[in-house]
Amino acid sequence: MPEQYLARNSRTAWRVYDGEAVILLAEDSTLNTLNAVGTLIWEGADGKTPVSSLVGRICTEFDVEPVQAERDVTAFVDKLSQRGLLNVSASPHEPR
Amino acid sequence: MPELTEWLFERSVALRIPLSVHVDLTMRCNERCIHCYRVIEQRPELTTQELKGLLDDVARAGTLYLTFSGGEVFLRKDLFELVEHARRLHFDVRLKSNALLVTPEKAARLRTLGVRQVDISIYSADPAVHDRVTKIPGSLERSLQGAVMLRDAGVTVKLNCPLMKQNVGQYKDIRALAERLGILCGFDPMITAKNDGDRSPIALRISPKELRTVLQDPTLNPSCGTPAAASAPDGARSDLDEVPCGAGHNACYISAYGDVMPCVAMPIACGNVRDEPFAEIWHRSPEMLRVRAIRIRDLHTCSSCAASPFCSRCPGQALVETGDLYGPSPANCEHALARAQVAGSAVIPASMLRAPTASTRRPVEHSID
Ligand code: SF4
Ligand code: SF4
Numbered sequence: 001m002p003e004q005y006l007a008r009n010s011r012t013a014w015r016v017y018d019g020e021a022v023i024l025l026a027e028d029s030t031l032n033t034l035n036a037v038g039t040l041i042w043e044g045a046d047g048k049t050p051v052s053s054l055v056g057r058i059c060t061e062f063d064v065e066p067v068q069a070e071r072d073v074t075a076f077v078d079k080l081s082q083r084g085l086l087n088v089s090a091s092p093h094e095p096r
Numbered sequence: 097m098p099e100l101t102e103w104l105f106e107r108s109v110a111l112r113i114p115l116s117v118h119v120d121l122t123m124r125c126n127e128r129c130i131h132c133y134r135v136i137e138q139r140p141e142l143t144t145q146e147l148k149g150l151l152d153d154v155a156r157a158g159t160l161y162l163t164f165s166g167g168e169v170f171l172r173k174d175l176f177e178l179v180e181h182a183r184r185l186h187f188d189v190r191l192k193s194n195a196l197l198v199t200p201e202k203a204a205r206l207r208t209l210g211v212r213q214v215d216i217s218i219y220s221a222d223p224a225v226h227d228r229v230t231k232i233p234g235s236l237e238r239s240l241q242g243a244v245m246l247r248d249a250g251v252t253v254k255l256n257c258p259l260m261k262q263n264v265g266q267y268k269d270i271r272a273l274a275e276r277l278g279i280l281c282g283f284d285p286m287i288t289a290k291n292d293g294d295r296s297p298i299a300l301r302i303s304p305k306e307l308r309t310v311l312q313d314p315t316l317n318p319s320c321g322t323p324a325a326a327s328a329p330d331g332a333r334s335d336l337d338e339v340p341c342g343a344g345h346n347a348c349y350i351s352a353y354g355d356v357m358p359c360v361a362m363p364i365a366c367g368n369v370r371d372e373p374f375a376e377i378w379h380r381s382p383e384m385l386r387v388r389a390i391r392i393r394d395l396h397t398c399s400s401c402a403a404s405p406f407c408s409r410c411p412g413q414a415l416v417e418t419g420d421l422y423g424p425s426p427a428n429c430e431h432a433l434a435r436a437q438v439a440g441s442a443v444i445p446a447s448m449l450r451a452p453t454a455s456t457r458r459p460v461e462h463s464i465d
Contacts, residue, residue: 011210013188015160017111022104022160024188026212026252031100 007047007087023085037062038076048092108346113158114378115346118360122167123352127194128231131260131300135292141352144174148181153374155185162187170197176205183209195242203249213252216243221269229262247279254280260287260300285310289416291363304434311438333404336393340411344387358387362412397424401446407432
């Protein structure tokens with residue numbers, strides 16, 4: 001699979017409480033919450049970290065097989081992109 | 097409250113996180129509103145570096161919602177530097193302003209920085225009335241121009257209108273104006289005393305009759321016309337172990353001079369960020385802990401008030417009005433009575449039933465007709 005890079009929408013506000021991210025999108029003031037795995041991906045979505053490295057961290061920190069981790073990350077990224085919270089690109093870039 | 101918002105509110109109270117922080121960036125203003133409750137002091141206001149350090153501390157404490165207000169925020173030359181710093185720390189940023197100094201460039205910059213909303217104070221759709229409140233000729237036109245610039249830049253705009261004797265007859269025009277402009281608007285019939293106890297703004301409050309008219313408008317009060325909320329005839333409340341509100345639990349206010357208070361509406365100085373770190377004040381100040389310890393059962397009159405389902409008692413308001421944090425707020429009692437009447441309920445606020453105690457002996461501002 002070609003490498004991908006994730007970047008948080010720059011119009012989001014967010015905090016991590018007890019290991020779970022709470023995200024607010026300026027556009028519609030909606031709140032979203034993420035579980036621990038989602039929070040790891042969100043915090044790593046800095047536009048520079050390759051998705052493969054996030055998958056690796058999930059395998060280590062949550063004791064998951066790589067195939068399963070990759071599947072979970074893909075589903076998660078699809079969902080957050082649809083909600084306008086994450087941008088996916090094929091090359092790294094500096095966050096704002 | 098939507099489910100997730102309620103969950104976040106409860107979680108932040110349980111975790112002692114100052115979820116919403118209101119920071120006044122300056123007390124200077126380019127309007128001279130007749131109802132203004134701000135008090136200008138001789139002390140120097142927080143500098144850019146002090147404010148940036150404060151924002152770092154507040155972010156560490158877990159704050160998500162950050163409001164910059166004043167005074168007029170655009171009078172701070174470093175406003176954009178502060179907003180940029182706040183956004184880098186991932187705060188949700190909201191500004192309160194009169195929008196007189198907004199330009200298309202500034203509006204675009206706020207949008208780029210990810211500011212969620214700008215609340216603009218408007219008092220009437222009629223320039224003569226609005227400008228008489230602000231005491232600045234031409235201010236309505238300029239504020240509305242600012243609102244349109246922000247809207248066009250893609251920033252959410254809300255017109256905030258305190259209702260007082262001067263403008264209560266015109267709220268429908270303001271709502272129509274907001275609809276025409278495609279922006280939000282909100283009304284607040286509560287005019288408060290000044291933070292130093294000066295009660296002169298209270299004379300501007302609308303009458304109980306006017307209040308009932310406003311409350312009866314279903315477009316302003318969607319719950320209007322629905323059956324009255326249930327309340328036990330003896331006033332027994334089921335929420336005695338709950339906190340009265342978020343002040344000091346998940347809400348916090350920091351003045352332009354660095355004073356930390358439990359809420360913008362509750363003028364109890366708990367410490368100053370120039371003397372000690374924010375977290376120290378938030379977690380350990382005796383004043384903050386005293387406010388945090390209060391439960392509904394500790395409120396001497398409100399804890400047995402049958403009108404409580406109609407009341408949005410503000411302890412800060414009670415303190416400013418009567419000097420008693422644990423007692424009723426006469427203004428809130430009036431509002432509760434009006435809401436109950438509008439809903440067809442016969443309940444009477446406990447404060448109006450009992451012989452006044454030592455701490456509630458001050459007269460109610462308006463008589464209830
Ligand atoms: S009720 Fe009053 S003191 Fe409490 S959070 Fe609301 S405004 Fe602040
Ligand atoms: S109506 Fe008055 S006495 Fe009753 S809860 Fe509200 S402030 Fe307290």
